[in-house]
Amino acid sequence: MATLLKITLNKFMDKNSKIYVAGHRGLVGSALMQNLQAKGYTNIITRTHSELELTKTVEVAKFFESQKPEYVFLAAAKVGGIVANNVYRADFIYENLMIQNNVIHQSYVNGVKKLLFLGSTCIYPKNARQPMKEEYLLTDTLEYTNEPYAIAKIAGIKTCESYNLQYGTNFISVMPTNLYGPNDSFDLEKSHVLPALVRKIHLAKLLNESKYDAVLKDTKFETIEEAKVYLSNFGVNENNVEIWGTGNPKREFLWSKDMADACVFIMENCDFKDTLSNTNSEIRNTHINIGTGKEISISELAFKIKTLVGFKGNLIFNTEKPDGTMRKLTDVSKLNKLGWKHSVDLDEGLKKVYNWYLNDK
Numbered sequence: 244m245a246t247l248l249k250i251t252l253n254k255f256m257d258k259n260s261k262i263y264v265a266g267h268r269g270l271v272g273s274a275l276m277q278n279l280q281a282k283g284y285t286n287i288i289t290r291t292h293s294e295l296e297l298t299k300t301v302e303v304a305k306f307f308e309s310q311k312p313e314y315v316f317l318a319a320a321k322v323g324g325i326v327a328n329n330v331y332r333a334d335f336i337y338e339n340l341m342i343q344n345n346v347i348h349q350s351y352v353n354g355v356k357k358l359l360f361l362g363s364t365c366i367y368p369k370n371a372r373q374p375m376k377e378e379y380l381l382t383d384t385l386e387y388t389n390e391p392y393a394i395a396k397i398a399g400i401k402t403c404e405s406y407n408l409q410y411g412t413n414f415i416s417v418m419p420t421n422l423y424g425p426n427d428s429f430d431l432e433k434s435h436v437l438p439a440l441v442r443k444i445h446l447a448k449l450l451n452e453s454k455y456d457a458v459l460k461d462t463k464f465e466t467i468e469e470a471k472v473y474l475s476n477f478g479v480n481e482n483n484v485e486i487w488g489t490g491n492p493k494r495e496f497l498w499s500k501d502m503a504d505a506c507v508f509i510m511e512n513c514d515f516k517d518t519l520s521n522t523n524s525e526i527r528n529t530h531i532n533i534g535t536g537k538e539i540s541i542s543e544l545a546f547k548i549k550t551l552v553g554f555k556g557n558l559i560f561n562t563e564k565p566d567g568t569m570r571k572l573t574d575v576s577k578l579n580k581l582g583w584k585h586s587v588d589l590d591e592g593l594k595k596v597y598n599w600y601l602n603d604k
Contacts, residue, residue: 261288264287288310316510328391362417403529418573441593444484450481538572545558
């Protein structure tokens with residue numbers, strides 16, 4: 244354990260500390276930006292995708308060398324739902340590995356005081372015991388549909404661990420559960436289950452009520468016939484909304500602003516050494532789950548959204564489509580012991596995200 248003695252502890256970010264938020268426009272990054280700004284951090288640096296391509300090693304090296312951030316939130320990633328993960332398998336593993344390798348390595352090279360790497364609870368085995376503790380990582384087979392993405396995120400955890408042990412860096416990995424909130428993707432092909440259900444059920448309601456101008460505004464088609472054909476590809480019409488699978492799988496959902504608050508809390512109050520469960524044995528599973536510790540079935544979620552939206556038609560579950568992992572409930576006792584707990588429950592969060600979709604997206 245001598246290597247751990249090399250770690251420089253930097254628990255407290257100064258309000259003027261130079262903080263780089265990678266992926267600041269996405270669901271995760273935008274929530275982090277709002278949280279940091281609300282807490283008085285004034286020296287935040289960002290780059291859009293067009294300004295800095297994080298998969299390009301030379302570009303990332305030049306950025307870190309010129310900007311010298313003190314703290315880094317690595318929220319940039321290629322993300323998507325079950326369809327996107329299964330179809331674009333090469334893209335998901337390649338792009339995520341490149342992004343995180345470049346940012347983590349340059350953080351080491353340029354003396355970043357602390358880095359927070361954001362992963363996902365899909366890192367856990369498909370049939371992991373529930374709720375999932377950090378120690379269950381790599382104990383069984385992953386869910387096939389998102390295996391490439393999960394492997395990339397596992398590699399990120401191990402990269403942070405390995406740099407800490409070899410070089411004395413202070414890099415922490417957190418694994419948020421399923422997130423939802425402002426700036427989420429509502430793309431019907433690539434989005435996660437909750438925003439996809441919100442948009443599909445909302446559009447079905449508009450069709451059911453013959454609000455065709457609103458449908459065209461949402462879908463960007465010129466004619467309602469084109470829009471109807473497009474939506475039919477996703478099982479959406481004026482009377483029905485098709486949902487993949489049986490509806491029986493259960494998922495845990497966390498409001499994105501709660502996630503951001505947990506991340507900033509960890510950066511302000513925790514070091515790598517605080518993630519260790521036993522420093523007398525091999526160092527593994529140093530990541531921290533971020534979630535609510537509560538779950539809901541996909542069918543229950545869909546009917547909640549149907550009621551919230553006011554859709555009068557039917558929800559049809561296509562049992563010929565895959566369910567994915569049946570349960571993915573996190574054990575958040577490690578995070579709770581560090582001193583943080585979520586504040587927004589699902590019913591409140593659904594109202595917030597639907598209101599955002601209607602008014603701000």
